[in-house]
Amino acid sequence: MKIGIFGLGQMGSAMIHGYLRTNTLSPADVLVKGGRSQTAKKVSDSLGLTLIDNLTELAEASLILIATNPASVLSVLESLPEEVTANRIPIVSVAGGVSLDKMGAVLGADYPLAHSIPNTAVEVNQGVLGIAYAEKISADAKKTISELLTPLGRLFETQEDTLGVIGSVGGSAPAFVDVFIEALSDAAVLYGIDRKSSYQIVEQMIKGSAELALETGKHPAELKDGVTSPGGTTIKGIAALEANGFRHAVIEAVKQTMS
Ligand SMILES: NC(=O)c1ccc[n+]([C@@H]2O[C@H](COP(=O)([O-])OP(=O)(O)OC[C@H]3O[C@@H](n4cnc5c(N)ncnc54)[C@H](OP(=O)(O)O)[C@@H]3O)[C@@H](O)[C@H]2O)c1
Missing domain, CATH: 1.10.3730.10 (ProC C-terminal domain-like)
Structure with a gap:
């Protein structure tokens, strides 16, 4: 299994550490797309993750995580190539303040999307992850997302307007x-x-x-x-x-x- 991730700052790194710590993923199966600085490259080099340039490589992923600053989320979604979106790979954004409606406006309201607010205890697999799913998400996609996030901690499904309090x-x-x-x-x-x-x-x-x-x-x-x-x-x-x-x-x- 492979997981793609945009952004390896504090939260992105904590999530990846959680996956590696439990051997849920091997380092090479984490496909990383970094930002403008060298942060993602440094973290990827030190952990042995796969840094990608060509976004079509994400077509092999079972899940894509977006852990960038909120301002970058929509442009990240817009940058995803057809090879990736046509596979309907579930996408989870952990960015505060970027709603499922806004993300759905880019990818389509029926795209398998979730919005999660984790805490940094995901690093030790003891996270609290509030999660809201797109209204039209299928039961299968929801199950996939929930199974792939569970190694990081406990999921609490909620409506998007109460994600903030979680x-x-x-x-x-x-x-x-x-x-x-x-x-x-x-x-x-x-x-x-x-x-x-x-x-x-x-x-x-x-x-x-x-x-x-x-x-x-x-x-x-x-x-x-x-x-x-x-x-x-x-x-x-x-x-x-x-x-x-x-x-x-x-x-x-x-x-x-x-x-
Ligand atoms: N930290 C928390 O406790 C926490 C809790 C819940 C949710 N969140 C959410 O998690 C997200 C990340 O927070 P953080 O604390 O990890 O911030 P951070 O440490 O500033 O990391 C954000 C990372 O995103 C990268 N990035 C920005 N634009 C990108 C792009 N277009 N493509 C790929 N990477 C990109 C940045 O890389 P460059 O600097 O190289 O551009 C940076 O390393 C935020 O949206 C925040 O709301 C954080």
């Missing part, structure tokens, strides 16, 4: 979690834990909490109730978080990412 909660919120990790680490250091251990403890705690919630399917309130004994230290900690507007701060932070 991008915020899935894509911006990791930075909020990073700040939370730092804050907890500071607190641990305050009480005598060395810095390196403090990060390891906090990161493992967050990973474990997420896995526990995912695996048990328990409601977060149930998990919280399970560790808060009456008059105990954990409920005192939660009361302190709420007194300082923890939930409000989180919701306001998401609102800001949406503005």
Whole structure:
């Protein structure tokens, strides 16, 4: 199987690393079309990817990913030769702000297109990928796209108008979690834990909490109730978080990412 990709910047590279890490693709089966700078060439050379000049080579691909800046997406679609589009190779754009309607206006409303907003955890196959499909896409094309993206993480199908909030909660919120990790680490250091251990403890705690919630399917309130004994230290900690507007701060932070 081959996958074609336009753009090997931060997101494009993260996706390709995800595919290579799990051996879903061998490096030579990644067909890369770069932009104006040497970025794609450098990444392709270091990973052994196939840098292409002639876009007809994409006719062999099972999927084409567009991970360029939003401003380039429509011109990339316009540049695709007949040999590629006639094969109806599914195309997924991860560019923010370029709608399926705009892409469909170039390739036809019935072309197998999807718009996805992944987060950078695709690099370690733990991504959150919001995805919206073109209205007229066939069930087969949808299945192909979903199967080919699944190695990168978990897909959440949605309407295109709610892709943005998945991008915020899935894509911006990791930075909020990073700040939370730092804050907890500071607190641990305050009480005598060395810095390196403090990060390891906090990161493992967050990973474990997420896995526990995912695996048990328990409601977060149930998990919280399970560790808060009456008059105990954990409920005192939660009361302190709420007194300082923890939930409000989180919701306001998401609102800001949406503005
Ligand atoms: N980063 C994220 O967390 C994230 C999350 C979700 C979605 N996205 C979306 O992913 C896309 C890429 O974001 P990014 O952060 O990876 O940006 P980036 O690091 O700036 O990478 C964009 C890459 O696209 C290449 N490019 C531009 N025009 C091209 C063309 N016509 N043909 C081939 N390559 C072209 C650029 O190459 P040159 O510089 O060589 O021209 C650049 O390496 C954006 O549309 C963004 O909205 C990003």
